[in-house]
Amino acid sequence: MARFHKTILAGCLMLMPLGAAAQERPVVVTVNYPLKFLAEQLLGDAAEVVFPVPEDVDPSFWRPSISDISMIQSADLILLNGAGFATWVDRVSLPRARIVNTSAAIEGSFIATQSITHSHGDGGEHSHEGTASYLWLDPTLAAAQAEAIAGAVATRGLAPADDVEARLESLRAELMELDAEARDALAPAQGIAMIATHPRYQYLARAYGLSVASLEWDAGAMPGDEDLADLEALIEDTGARILIWESEPPAAAIDATNALGVESTIFNPLSGATAGASFFEAFSGAVSDLADAASRVPGN
Amino acid sequence: MIRAFALAAVVTAAPIGAAAHQLIVFASVDCETVLVEAKFSNGNPVQLADVRVLDGDNVLQTTLDIGEDGTVEIPLDSVDHSGGLVIEVDTGNHDNYWIVTPEDIARNCGS
Numbered sequence: 344m345a346r347f348h349k350t351i352l353a354g355c356l357m358l359m360p361l362g363a364a365a366q367e368r369p370v371v372v373t374v375n376y377p378l379k380f381l382a383e384q385l386l387g388d389a390a391e392v393v394f395p396v397p398e399d400v401d402p403s404f405w406r407p408s409i410s411d412i413s414m415i416q417s418a419d420l421i422l423l424n425g426a427g428f429a430t431w432v433d434r435v436s437l438p439r440a441r442i443v444n445t446s447a448a449i450e451g452s453f454i455a456t457q458s459i460t461h462s463h464g465d466g467g468e469h470s471h472e473g474t475a476s477y478l479w480l481d482p483t484l485a486a487a488q489a490e491a492i493a494g495a496v497a498t499r500g501l502a503p504a505d506d507v508e509a510r511l512e513s514l515r516a517e518l519m520e521l522d523a524e525a526r527d528a529l530a531p532a533q534g535i536a537m538i539a540t541h542p543r544y545q546y547l548a549r550a551y552g553l554s555v556a557s558l559e560w561d562a563g564a565m566p567g568d569e570d571l572a573d574l575e576a577l578i579e580d581t582g583a584r585i586l587i588w589e590s591e592p593p594a595a596a597i598d599a600t601n602a603l604g605v606e607s608t609i610f611n612p613l614s615g616a617t618a619g620a621s622f623f624e625a626f627s628g629a630v631s632d633l634a635d636a637a638s639r640v641p642g643n
Numbered sequence: 644m645i646r647a648f649a650l651a652a653v654v655t656a657a658p659i660g661a662a663a664h665q666l667i668v669f670a671s672v673d674c675e676t677v678l679v680e681a682k683f684s685n686g687n688p689v690q691l692a693d694v695r696v697l698d699g700d701n702v703l704q705t706t707l708d709i710g711e712d713g714t715v716e717i718p719l720d721s722v723d724h725s726g727g728l729v730i731e732v733d734t735g736n737h738d739n740y741w742i743v744t745p746e747d748i749a750r751n752c753g754s
Binding site: 406407408409410412413416417433434435436 | 727746
């Protein structure tokens with residue numbers, strides 16, 4: 344019995360340092376999945392990387408709870424996407440010294456957007472300028488964000504600088520390879536006009552020479568008669584042959600839109616859940632699906 | 644037709660949420676009050692809006708009218724702020740919010 348107790352005690356003693364180490368790991372919070380992926384690649388086990396948005400919520404429009412913000416305020420590093428992504432960051436107090444805007448160095452590469460004309464107050468009809476925020480759909484911009492993360496991690500001593508530098512080099516190479524693959528796969532799609540059900544693909548389009556107009560449909564929802572009329576008008580204006588959905592729509596939605604003469608494909612913009620696939624796998628799969636849709640367009 | 648034309652613009656549309664965040668809400672806190680400020684992105688103060696104060700369980704504590712200068716003060720002793728507060732400002736056309744955590748209140752009380 345005494346031997347048993349000694350064994351248990353020895354086991355506990357062996358586990359204690361691991362438990363303490365786990366508790367002492369710095370916490371890094373990110374505002375979207377791509378930043379979580381990049382941070383994990385750079386940090387390894389040196390830190391816990393937290394992306395606090397639930398899987399069924401679009402991180403662009405996530406509204407955190409008070410307890411979420413309390414957790415984020417206590418993090419060692421808070422990685423923002425910039426470019427107007429995750430507007431909740433402008434609705435809370437965050438510790439400035441621990442915030443890093445991962446796109447600060449690439450603001451010159453941002454794409455401006457314009458909202459649909461509307462009115463409020465005494466201002467009359469007008470629209471608001473904005474910024475396209477899905478930067479990571481151009482892997483070269485994701486690489487720039489990775490460099491910003493690596494710099495922030497090393498500066499704060501969250502992981503050994505040499506390790507981070509080596510991981511950054513590897514990550515950068517993989518992102519460049521992903522970019523090259525996408526360039527090859529999507530080259531045949533360059534002459535085909537496309538429509539996206541939501542404006543997510545500006546950087547993808549620019550990176551690979553695609554022509555993508557956008558609607559404002561709800562992700563995964565069945566489009567109504569008015570939505571389909573908008574799509575039909577946009578097809579007429581653009582000559583689009585491919586419709587890009589950001590998530591799986593009802594089968595009836597595919598049938599309804601195919602009847603308008605467009606090939607449907609799903610391209611997860613990767614801001615949130617990726618169903619267990621890594622950033623590389625999900626991006627590569629979506630590019631492949633888009634290339635397949637392009638190949639099904641008659642005459643292509 | 645105008646709508647279709649707008650949709651067809653090469654410069655693609657911002658998300659619906661973009662319209663909502665053109666109302667800017669900010670709240671600062673000290674040991675006695677939460678000062679809420681609301682303005683439009685053109686700098687004009689909000690003059691007509693409901694200010695809803697919710698507690699940490701998302702339960703409505705009180706609803707106040709905003710002042711003509713776009714501000715309103717919420718005495719901390721008038722609400723249960725132990726779990727933090729969510730301040731929602733709603734003009735009818737636009738809405739936005741600010742989150743005050745218990746740590747924000749403690750930090751600004753010098754503790």
